[in-house]
Amino acid sequence: MLLLFDIQYSKVVLIYEKKWEGALKGQCSCGEVQFEMTEKPLFVHACHCTNCQRQSGSAHALNGMIEAKHINLLSGQPEGAEVATGSGQGQTIYRCPTCKIGLWSVYAAASDKFFFVRIGTLEDPGSYPPDINIFTKSKQPWVPLMPDIPATEGYYDAKELWSQEALARMKAAVS
Ligand SMILES: [Zn+2]
Numbered sequence: 747m748l749l750l751f752d753i754q755y756s757k758v759v760l761i762y763e764k765k766w767e768g769a770l771k772g773q774c775s776c777g778e779v780q781f782e783m784t785e786k787p788l789f790v791h792a793c794h795c796t797n798c799q800r801q802s803g804s805a806h807a808l809n810g811m812i813e814a815k816h817i818n819l820l821s822g823q824p825e826g827a828e829v830a831t832g833s834g835q836g837q838t839i840y841r842c843p844t845c846k847i848g849l850w851s852v853y854a855a856a857s858d859k860f861f862f863v864r865i866g867t868l869e870d871p872g873s874y875p876p877d878i879n880i881f882t883k884s885k886q887p888w889v890p891l892m893p894d895i896p897a898t899e900g901y902y903d904a905k906e907l908w909s910q911e912a913l914a915r916m917k918a919a920v921s
């Protein structure tokens with residue numbers, strides 16, 4: 747069972763690598779807000795903290811961290827709503843003003859140079875499987891973890907897990 751799941755996961759990654767053509771579109775539920783991501787996310791978090799469970803209404807959030815400059819707003823104007831995070835510093839979720847669907851977040855702890863895009867709002871929501879599962883200490887017991895995707899009970903050190911390319915992009919974005 748696990749092996750089959752692994753094979754399917756590998757396929758997802760291969761399909762994504764073939765399909766990348768320089769931009770990936772996304773939108774809210776009603777379509778008023780449309781955007782495109784012009785670069786791959788730096789890293790994708792499946793966050794199992796209780797805040798993400800409440801804010802997503804699901805078992806975990808799936809957020810792709812990317813430089814703000816790589817998100818082009820094509821239509822609509824998302825509105826920010828501040829909510830709590832485990833760090834205590836809070837985050838602002840940017841939502842469609844009409845259907846109120848959240849499209850990305852800015853975390854106070856991570857600077858406004860980065861957006862955390864909700865992967866499920868992309869036109870191909872299977873494009874970016876998580877690179878890591880975080881805050882698994884509050885993970886729902888019925889959510890399985892893939893053996894080849896790192897998992898951590900809390901947060902983690904990007905220097906240990908990100909590619910050199912992603913680390914260089916992060917450094918360039920904040921300098
Ligand atoms: Zn909308």
Ligand SMILES: [Zn+2]
Nearest residue numbers: 793794795798
């Ligand atoms: Zn979280």
